[in-house]
Amino acid sequence: MLTETFPLYCDGRPFTRRFANDHGWTDRKLAALVRDGKLRRLVKSVYVDALAPDTIELRAAAVALIAPKDAVICRETAAWIYGIDGLALRDNDRFPPIDCVQPPKRRASRLTLSTGHSQTLLPGDTVEIESLRVTSPVATAIHLARHLDRPFALSAIDLMLHTGFVDLSALRAATTKYPHHPGIVQAREVIRYAEALTESPGESWLRLRLLDAGFGRPAAQIPVKGRHRDFRIDLGYPEPMEDGRRLGLEYDSDLWHSAPGDDIRDENRRNELAEVGWHILPVRRLDIWGRYPALELAVGELLGIQPKLPRRW
Template identity: 65%
Template sequence: MFFDGNPFTRSDAAAAGWSVNKITALLRDGYIRRLVRGVYVDALAADSIELRAAAIARVAPPGAVICRRTAAWLYGIDTLALHEHRDLPSVECVRPPRRRATRLPLSAGHSQTLLHGDVVELGDLSVTSPLATAVHLGRHLDRPFALSAIDSMLHAGLIGHDKLRAAVERYKRHPGIAQAPELVDLAEPLTESPGESWLRLRVIDAGFPRPEVQVAVSTRQRERRIDVAFRGACPDGRRLGLEYDSDRWHSDDRADTRDSARRDELEEVGWLILPVRRGDVLGRNPALELAIGEALGIQPRLPRRW
């Protein structure tokens, strides 16, 4: 493998006699891949926390603590599902002695308070712990993306609900902490994708009853799971379920046929299923809230908050 499967920078490549055009061609043809901004690895190298940590260590400032979205990525959590970056964001880090941001060309420094116990060591790299990372994401990311990050960390078993509540309490009166307790209360460990988190938050913000997630329903063919569901009966006697159909897994004719058959199965046993796409969840169009409100017989709270 290139560089024995170890992360390398453009400087490393240049020292090995590689041109910029060669790096571009290897990326295009899938022989290498980017790990973080400015760091590459052979495409055959197996992904792992150790590999990600080694990549970050190549561009992190000396003595810095990796935090926020970069720390989440290191733990295997995607906080960039919506953004679809062609180029990866800068490494997010903080240098603790002065509690001030560290700024280098390949890093994004932050002013970030670190309390006792917030930092763990992964090899030669200092990183905010999973609990501290979740708290800081809850403080600093926009609500929908902060919630999806917390949901994902709970789902992955990196953190627990009770310990997360206690960690948030430690940061009382710190900037941005006001939204974190709300998001921790709304978090659902069973949520399986960022889109489901955004959908659930949209439902709650519209004033509808808090739904359940990943509800098991037995049909005549098999057991199905509904992403977001209301157990109470609608005015017409059916129960309402919302299915978040991601662009990645629900974008071809075969997927449409499969999804349609699945909805038919659920409707046979008394469920009304509303398919939801990313465009329905994001933006200012209130069509989703109006459709849910019509089904439940409840007037939604509008306009949308985000």
């Protein structure tokens, strides 16, 4: 029941737009409750009280309301259920369609858009959460690594490793279960490049750019003791360059490096790191995306290595 006298709307359980309409709540009222911070949308057309704790079980229950009853939830939707929100896959689409596999076709599909990819489910690939069948964390990671574009596949795997939902040895072992499946060659490469210390999708994409350019694998989250404080550098090459300095690269996201005063703070940080022998190359989103290889040329000049060009993505 929907009532405003309960401590939580619908006792904190997720409910659909249709359910709300059937109980007298118009779409305008739903929108107003979301705007006022009393409700939040979980997936398309599914709402929950804003005070309800965000759990794996809650997310699974929300998806179960709109997924086909015989479906196995997979890929991006399965990752979302596990709390992996930072895949940077749908920057302009907050509520993507539901990825699922439906027997007997055993093909991955979306409620409003077919993926067009075959999705094989092997024994042990599924778990049950709130009566909803979902691909296991390891199977979800393998499916993402196989089917997403390389940069997004890497950022997805990095995040799943960073949050502890999967471990690298389990992923490596799992790739042997799909010896001839589409995308498995990419999945093996992505898992080989993966790094659990990664803290943002931008760091994943930056590492992939460096690897594709032939610079070798950079170290991640490098601890540096400054003269007045300690630092961690996103990525870098600790071996001294010809001038004796070491090269560090830091991904400056639009979110954390665009406010007034950020430029001064970042410059002070780079100056302090320069005092202890580190040359820091700041990297922004536009340096990573696109065809012009200014990033590779700059790193190549500093390291004295000719980068592999053109860019692959």
